[in-house]
Amino acid sequence: MNWIKSKMGSQGWDITDDDVKKPSVLFLGPMRYAHQEMEDFQEYFVVKFHEGNRDDLIRRLKKGKYDGFAAIVWNSQDPSLSFKVDKELVSYLPASLSLISIPAAGYNNVDVEACTARGILVTNTAGVVSAATADTAMFLMLGCLRHFSQGQTVLREGSWKNQGMPKGHDMACKTVGILGLGGIGKAIAKRATAFGMVVNYYNRTRVDIRVEAEYNAQFVAYETLLRESDVIVVCVPLNSSTRHLIGAAQFEKMKTGVVIVNIARGPIIDEAALVAALDSGKVSSAGLDVFEFEPKVHEGLLKHPRCTLLPHMGTFTEETSLDMENLTIRNTKNYLMHGEKKNAVNKIENAKPLETMMTDSVDISKLSLTLQG
Ligand SMILES: O=CC(=O)O
Secondary structure: OOHHHHHHHHOOOOOOHHHOOOOEEEEEOOOOOOHHHHHHHOOOOEEEEEOOOHHHHHHHHHOOOOOOOOEEEEOOOOHHHOOOEOHHHHHHOOOOOOEEEOOOOOOOOEOHHHHHHOOOEEEOOHHHOHHHHHHHHHHHHHHHHHOHHHHHHHHHOOOOOOOOOOOOOOOOOOEEEEEOOOHHHHHHHHHHHHOOOEEEEEOOOOOOHHHHHHOOEEEOOHHHHHHHOOEEEEOOOOOOOOOOOEOHHHHHHOOOOEEEEEOOOHHHEOHHHHHHHHHHOOEEEEEEOOOOEOOEOOHHHHOOOOEEEOOOOOOOOHHHHHHHHHHHHHHHHHHHHHOOOOOEOOOOOOOOOHHHHOOOOOOHHHHOOOOOO
């Protein structure tokens, strides 16, 4: 039975299967793990997959191929789909579209303001990425403090550690400054405490003191975090106020020999300034999972022996991919069926009326049935 029928049925309308059509949802990029959730989803929605780049998508949108679609699931992690859902693209989305659901925590590729103006809710999967991303941060921290990447390179080149390699540093008793104590920041705080580190954090808004106590995290001013940290971990989302949050002026204030770790988004750090700080010795090493112009990586980082570099692998595990896909599908279903906005990153006051989300068929406008806002 489909959901519109059950909604209508519950309101006493006498609806047959023939009267009812399922709303359509466009999937950009494949769902590789969430087989069970997809099966369930297809009972209620028509699923269409689109493969192709931004131009293909715009061409199809202009031709009206996706008119009447209710939602888009946007796999922005897929390299072919990592283009921007910018103002121009949003302007081509059909009037029926009420949701863009993203299987990622970071939604910097989507012009959320433009979506809000068109009444389109945007959801992410922030809740399920924390553990895998925090594990990645710990790997980078350890790698940097102990020079493990350098050790691996030396070994692969047929040498051994005592042939010119500097000794590393223990994690215990080092001060880690977490820039952004959200879900990922908290997961890092927990792990850093287990390693015996002192945990400081900076947020625009200080978290509740009970949360601070739970995570052993002490709130400090941004300047203090820059000045007193042995390791700085970047965990804030990318937006216009966090772009180049760390640049030459900030490196200047840091301890000489500081370690920089970034598992959030590349453009939060001015990469050229980071390379200069590495070259001058101000920054002893950098552990980076994200890059300012990824997948392109600054030459100065690539050739730097004291950098540990990963190709954006923070959530690149089978388990977390499954959790992200499942949550993305659930976010879509819950909003379209129940108006639930649990993982929304923007505010939409009124959900679009149900009838505008139908691909065709039954004229339910007479029934004045709308989704809960
Ligand atoms: O980078 C990964 C994410 O945003 O989830």
